[in-house]
């Protein structure tokens with residue numbers, strides 16, 4: 071298959087907002103692909119490369135100035151082998167070697183193909199938002215139900231490999247994607263509860279009510295003496311958190327997978343700010359803050375996969391293996407008991423509580439009703455689209471943020487407001503240093519960013535606004551914190567923003 075065909079599909083998928091139209095386009099492309107082309111094609115359209123990172127920086131790409139080929143001739147196989155060669159380059163002289171390989175590749179590419187390659191290699195095509203659409207397209211093209219494909223993707227975190235398995239081995243090959251020790255599973259997520267009372271009533275009281283800690287999500291795996299620690303975005307941070315590794319290595323079991331939250335505490339035992347916990351996840355992290363784990367789920371124990379077991383069973387197993395490290399929990403409380411637990415959580419400086427159905431299974435990667443969060447204040451996780459240069463005291467700093475909500479159909483984020491409130495001097499300095507690394511272009515007032523950075527915004531509400539493309543604007547938005555643990559694909563959607571409009575606004579999309 072010609073690369074040109076893939077590039078054309080990428081363009082038409084990006085240009086339509088209709089989920090159905092995207093699926094139709096992707097399906098048609100996959101049906102034309104040879105079986106061995108499925109994996110790279112799915113990877114590229116999701117902005118990934120099967121080789122992983124290949125060490126080509128933005129500067130190298132920007133510095134390439136090669137005349138485009140007049141006609142498309144590159145094939146999918148040509149690009150696959152070029153990426154293999156690029157990934158294989160190492161050692162002295164590797165920059166020059168990469169530049170020469172890229173020069174050859176770009177000389178064989180048309181203008182459209184060159185732009186696609188720049189976006190792919192520069193990470194700009196990476197759009198997790200397309201994952202759901204692609205999963206549906208893979209199932210349709212392979213003639214399979216969507217559920218086994220989705221499950222394989224969630225268990226492995228590897229869309230392209232699951233797609234290849236769907237095409238070559240069907241449902242049986244997909245079933246082979248099981249929870250594997252050392253390979254992280256997409257975490258299960260929660261929905262906002264209408265109220266504590268409503269959440270208890272929905273499950274007839276058969277719930278676990280747990281503190282919702284304002285730390286960072288961790289998933290730990292252990293097989294004998296080997297331990298891994300992953301973040302919410304499935305990043306391996308094992309080497310940054312030796313104290314967690316040690317603790318997991320000492321649990322009374324041979325193999326285990328636990329889900330939980332981790333936090334650094336003050337001397338008084340109160341949670342430290344989220345940023346301080348997250349700072350421990352970096353490569354050059356300060357080691358003076360000790361992280362404490364608070365586990366709330368057990369997905370595997372000594373050979374038993376527990377994803378499909380009810381939460382009540384998983385919590386029993388969790389108790390047996392990591393009882394002293396469990397998150398504070400009460401079982402099947404009445405409303406008074408649940409309110410007291412919420413009060414205790416807030417009183418200790420935590421965010422709120424989670425109410426979880428004891429009958430529910432672990433639905434990896436899903437945000438459902440089985441886990442409901444109850445917390446007092448309203449926040450949205452939005453994508454930073456750009457920042458304007460400050461004035462007055464903030465001259466020379468990137469200050470006023472342009473904020474976007476995710477398009478659930480996989481298009482670019484939709485701008486919903488701006489804010490410069492809540493930015494401390496340290497955060498202003500950080501923005502000014504960090505943002506240019508994510509720059510797509512700039513004008514006199516503003517540095518525009520690729521949609522990569524997620525920020526948590528506190529707000530009083532939203533209002534109808536003809537000025538913004540989504541028809542809604544934030545009211546009194548202020549920055550609460552950055553969310554390095556979230557990708558743009560996990561930001562809140564424009565629908566979530568619109569849902570905050572006061573009832574009775576009579577907007578066309580609300581009906």
Ligand SMILES: Nc1ncnc2c1ncn2[C@@H]1O[C@H](COP(=O)(O)OP(=O)(O)OP(=O)(O)O)[C@@H](O)[C@H]1O
Pocket residue numbers: 257258259260261280281282283284285286287302331366397424437443451
């Ligand atoms: N007891 C708990 N059970 C599950 N998740 C918990 C618990 N305590 C804290 N958390 C955190 O809450 C997150 C789940 O909430 P949610 O699905 O809304 O994610 P989120 O979008 O990060 O939420 P928020 O922005 O409100 O923190 C988990 O990813 C985890 O980090």
